[in-house]
Amino acid sequence: MAVSDQVLPSGVAARELSESDLAAAMALSQEAGWNQTAADWRLFLELGHVVGLTRSSGALIATAATLPHGGGFGWISMVLVTASERRRGLARWLLRRCMDDLIAKKLVPVLDATPAGRMVYLGLGFNDCWAMRRAVAQQVRSSSQRGAQEGATIRPIAEEDWSAIIALDTDVFGADRSRLLRRLAARLPAAALVAERHGRVVGFLLGRDGRTMNQLGPLAAGDESVAGALLSHALHTISAPLAIDLPDRHSRLGEWLSTLGFKIERPLTRMVYGRSHAFDDTARLFAIAGPELG
Structure with a gap:
């Protein structure tokens, strides 16, 4: 284990962050050009844990978050x-801290990695499970909606749908994350959609507003036609720019999105610590909630 995995540089201290640190945390993610809003940071403060590194002056210089789930794993x-504090081992120390915290709770660490991050995580004991790509559209070209012809009725989520949505998501994602889903439904109401076929919920879509673009996902559906119908409905009402993190296995859906103006921005890899298979079912997972949420 490298020294930076267990010892912080002189003058740097770690502590758990709280609501009072929200502005400083937002400044860090904004400096990096990331899409998170204050509402995203609150998700981690309320549903998980955020550890921060500070200078003796009290200035926040680094963060990492964990989001535990009930299915035996945590994000x-x-x-x-x-920028001024990089290449000093701080990120690696934070990763080790998050891993140790989750493992102490008997949860398997999971994350979504960029190509650069992936090389670091492989050295820490994470394994590749499956790949995805972020598709981004600055403008969305119009297209015919794909609802009626696919035999699925697309409509806004109603309160009575939640038990079926949570059951489907738990089966697809691998854990009950109902508190997170309900918060997302309030973030971008136009994306909070359910697909119904013969009176049964066969898919759902959520989304959230972002600092630089809206994000669509998670999207779970019984088949590609339902997933396409949900996306088609949302794309007619939600303003661009838009991001969708789409598993590579759903290439036909990706090809359709490209005809609407979506372009691949970057690849991502879902990685799990100490095992080679993920907890989720990518056959029915058509878009993730985002690499920070899973």
């Missing part, structure tokens, strides 16, 4: 280091 994300 690691929001690993940020201010």
